[in-house]
Structure formats: C-alpha cells, structure tokens
Amino acid sequence: MDTQTQPEAEIETRQMTGAQIVITALKEQGVDVMFGYPGGAVLPIYDALYSAPEIEHILVRHEQGAGHAAEGYARSTGKAGVALVTSGPGATNMVTPITDAMMDSIPLVVITGQVPSHLIGTDAFQECDTVGITRCCAKHNYLVTDVDDLAHTIHEAFLIATTGRPGPVVIDIPKDVQFATGTYVGKQGIHKPTYVPQTEPAPARIEAAIAMMKQARRPVFYIGGGVINSGPGASKALRALQAATGFPVTSTLMGLGAFPASHKDWLGMLGMHGSYEANNAMHDCDLMICVGARFDDRVTGRIDAFSPGSKKIHIDIDPSSINKVIRVDLPIIADCGKALEALLAAWTSNKTKALNLKDWQAQIAVWRAVNSFAYAASETEIKPQYAIERLYELTKHRETYISTEVGQHQMWAAQHYHFEEPNHWMTSGGLGTMGYGLPAAVGIQAAHREALVIDIAGEASVQMVMQEMSTAVQHELPIKVFILNNLWMGMVRQWQELLHGERYSHTYSESLPDFVKLAEAYGGKGIYCDDPTQLDAKIEEMIAYDGPVIFDCRVTKAENCLPMIPSGAAHNEMILSEITGDEIDDAGRKLV
C-alpha cells in the first residue's frame, strides 16, 4: 500500500514497440495469468503475447467472462486481475465487470484496444468512446495517445488499482500506439501526486475509539469486504483484537471469511437475509465498530430505525464512505489492517481487561437459540439449504474456493456454507451481477490449479455466462458448477410472492437445457440428482472427477429464502419462517 514518492532509482530505458511495452510492463508487474479475447484493435499486443510464454493467457468466450474471471483471480489472490479485449464491442462487453469491480472494490487492470488515433471520432469500424463509457464506472481510466507515455501509464494503473480503496482501471490503447516504437520505463519511482490515499490512522482517533470500547456493554464488530481487501494481515489483526476484547462479530456478504465462522463469537452474516442474532445485535448494541463496510441498503434496512441506541465507529480508507448513509460518531480514515493493528496495540498497552459482557452474551444466546437459518427438512425432495449443507460438509476439509451467481442460491450459500479464511468466497455483492460466478470460478481455478473451485449457481444466472464452460475445458480448469435448479428465477419469484400478490410475471423458465447433456457437449461431465438419499454420493462423484462438471441439483421449487428483513423494515422486524404477504407497507413496496 505504499504510495509515497520513491527516490528516483536508476531508470531502465529501452526502445520497443507499444505492444512489447504492454507485455514487458505486465511481466514487471508480476502478472502470470491474464484473461482476454483478441480482435482487430489488439492484434499487435496479441502478437507480442505469442512470444511471452511467462504469461498464461486464458481465452474466454465472451469479454464479460474475461472481466469476471479477472475479478475471481483478483479476489482469491489479492493481486490485480488483468483483462485484455479489443475495441468497440470488446470494450462495451467489459462494462458490466468493470462496474461490478467498482462496486465491490476489486483491483482490475483492463486493457482495451482502440481504433488508430487518426480514426478516433470518425465512427470507424468497432470504434466506441471507451474512456467516455467507462469514466463513471471505473476508478480511473486512460486513453494513451503517445507511445512514450505507455509504460508509465500501465505502472500507474496498477498502482491506482491496487492501493487505497481498490478498483478497476481501464487503459485504452489505439492500434497505431501499439505499433509505434517508444521508450520503456520501469515501475520504480512511479507515483501520482494527486493520488495519496490515507492509510495511517490518526492516533487521537485510535485513543478515542479505545475510550469508547472500554465503556461499551453491548459492543459488536460489523465488518465488510474492506478487511479482506486490506490483505491477510487485516483478518489476523481482527482476530487478535476480537480475542483481546471478546466482542461479537458480524459481517456483510463481502466480508465472509475475514473472521472464522466456527468461532463462538461469530454471529453470522447480517442484513436482509442475515441471521436473527446478527441483526438483533446490530439493532440493540450500544457500540458498533464498522470495519471496511459501507452501510449498504441491504445491510441497514430502514435507515431511521437503524441501530438507534448505539455509538458508531467507522473505519474506512475512503473518506466518502463516512457519513454517506449513516451518521457515525467517530470516523477513522485508514487502511483497515493498520487501524485494527493500532487498536490492538492501544488496547493491549492500556492493559485493558476484557469487559464483562456476560449479559450481552446471554442476550445473544437467546437470539441464537431462535436458529433462524433452520428450514423444514424433507425426505423426498432436496431442500436447497440441505444441498449447501452437504456440499459444505463434504468439501470443508479441502482447500475449497466458492463463487456464486446472484439470487436465492447466493444467500443460501452465504448462510449455510461456512468460511474460516479470507479470499475463499467470491460473490457479486454491490452490483448483484447474475452470471458472475462461472467465469469467476474460471479465474479462481487459473490462480489455484490444485484447489477445489465450486460455483454455487442458479439455473437462471448460470445461463447468462454458460459459454465459459468451453473456456474451462480448453484450459483444463476443473471447475464445478453446482446448480440449485428450481426452474424459477427464485429471488424474483419470492419478491413477486411478497409484493405482487403471487402474480408470477415471467419468472418461470418454461424450457431449460438438459444440463447433463450440455456439460457433455462442452466436453465436461454432467451429474443429475433429485434424490436426497443420493446427494452425498453424487457430490463425491463431482469432487472426484478431474475436469469441469455441471451438477444439476433439482431442489424444492418454491422454497423462500429466509429469514428476511422486508424492504422498509428495521433490523428487529425480521420475517423468520413464513411469508404471509402483508409484511411490506406501501412505502416499502416502492423500494428495491
């Protein structure tokens, strides 16, 4: 995270073509895998890549797949994900992953080809205004018009993508710049004077936080994806600080894995489909310590009833996150890891004794006893929750990475699959991109060849990106696509039940492909299961197969994802077991 000006080192200068500059810069940045799709405006870069065996290029089937694969790579490694696509449609197909990465703060470097400089603005073949289109959905972007700026720009892009609050950076390179000869400069000494993220916490704020923590009787840590983005050190510091204080911990969807799910003080995920104990703890706490989360509307529920009795500490690297949605009492602008370490050091050096939290723990135990993730078991049907539970039990002893699509299956996965370590859970949180999971699994597997990588999917989401099975087969990436198939767009159907009087407008898939035959057509393996007694054996069969698998797991058709905080309701107004249709008032109906 060092963005300081470094001393002018001996600057390496070499003459080469723009295309060679791109490849040389990527190598210097330590890129070992990239994802892309060739086309007219990036041919020179692809030609340079032809003689660069150090970089493995994963050929996707659609540019959106390259973007999500790069995201999966980035989130599972902590490094920047790199994608390379052509101009025009190549670039516009990248817009969804770029926006997704922006919303979830994922470091990406996206290189797009552009028509030659002299054709820009003439509506040339496969021309689009890439920097214009991506200006509002990327952390930063560049159009490189001079080959001598190219190396510097690429190094700066990596710096911006990976430091501060991470995000996607787009570099648009006209074809003539790729052909032109220019000077290569190394990454040494690259900095951007106007870009100075604040990573060190102010000592006075840490002191004030400790004072508040000492007074707390009902404290809670509310953590988010920022803890994971900050690196493994932040999760370690969080665990140590929690051990010293004994405060219970809840997490957003994005923060799962930063704190071990097996811990006795783990409350489970919070928010719309979070646990009863997590949401009630948030509502009734007297001190909330938010670390690397941003009070998203899926987390807060009704704003004016959000944790009314608490003081709030907010640790975030992005000053614009402070007071954006919820007013906080003490903002700490810093890298999460550094702030947590500072808090830990201050707590320990103060010789603060662990607080007496017995009453609070007893209250939490009462909420926990409600067992809000429970569901009605079935001997004849596979319950979707049961499928995730079995998947977890049969894979938890392995090095397993989970990605998901978006919908009910995503929430069930978050509720019933448990994570002990960061960087093992990849999901589209902010943008909610159906079709994220399969290409993300491709990217994760490319980074972790020996690991078990499972995309927990829904049959609707997965069809948005199904073509990437072909990528997995070509590159021998043995991903497992575990589809909870209920024939419905389940989450939309659930909302229609809740909000629109069970008028199920266009959420049922009248025809679906035979997923087993589809897997075989791609050159993978297909597995079908609709019998709960056979589920374990079939999951074992999936794990044992050395190649990509599509698992068509037929689950209960109209199961609702519960518990749920309905739109416009507060944390302590959860629906626990049954939807009756009158949970949401008129104001809530207008929300999303």
Add this chain to the structure above:
Amino acid sequence: MTDTPENIPASAYDMSHADEADERRTLAVIVDNEPGVLGRVVGLFSARGYNIESLTVAEIDRRKHRSRITIVTKGTPHMLEQIEAQLLRLVPVASVTDMTKSKRGVERELALIKVAGTGEKRVEALRICEIFRASVIDTTSESFIFELTGMSDKIDQFCALMKPLGLVEVSRTGVLSIKRGAQAG
C-alpha cells in the same frame, strides 16, 4: 474530517440532517489538467444528483499542468460534505476548498451585456453603465456591449435594469473565487 473526538455528539441520531436547508457554496477544485478531467467532475455531479449552478475552468499552471475549476453548487450540509469527499475520490483531483465556508473567499464574475436602443433609452443605459462602473467595449449607432465585473448579484441587478432599455443578450463567465490574505488556497 474536521471534527475532533471532543466535539462528537452523544449519539449519531443527534446529528439528524433530514430537515437541513439547502446552502449555496463555491468550491475551488484544483485538478491535473489531463484529458477528460472536466468530464469526470461534471459526470460525478450528474451521476450522484448534485447541482451545478455555475462552473468555470482554466489552466492556472502550465508547467505543473494544473487547472482550477470553480463550481457553485447548492445542497444540504450533508450533501455538501459528500460532494467534497466524492470529488477528492477522483484520481486527478489534487484539492477541494470550500470558499464559502472559509469566510475568506472573494468572488467575482464577468459579464458581457448587449443592449440595443435609441434616444432616451440609450442615454439611460449609458448612465446606468457609469453607476455600475461597467465599460463599453463595442458600440454602434443603436447598440452597446457593456463589460461588467463584480459579484453575481450585481450583474443580475444590472441586467434587470437593462431589460426595459433593450437588453438583447448576456454572456457570463460564472463565478471565480480566491482567498484573501497572503497564503494560497
């Protein structure tokens, strides 16, 4: 963030901003003068639903490629705080100064105003021009172009007076601002 731990209110809910009134602010935004930077700033305002009442931009340091963008905006204190923070999130933005809040800002705007008329109206226009210390930069037998510098409301007032005298067209620069005293920014 300017608040210190000492002046933090007892609870976040004492800081309600639901009934806050809109305030008018002039912001001085120093940016790297790189292609698209104005688009980033303007795009941010439209994407997040902020208002722009006026906007001026020009390069102020050729060697360092720095430009100064002056934006007049309107919003609740909560929104204004977000505007500053969101502007600083843009990579090429070096600094944002709230000239209104600093109390030391001076503001000026320049306007070119075309007035057409003959006879008594023409004489009256010229007399008002003198009162406002505007200068005449072009004249024909039946029109003037006045150049007027001052606070925005002075220009508003001048235009209002010219309206019955044959106001044809107005061109304004938008607000410029700078802080009093020996220091920069």
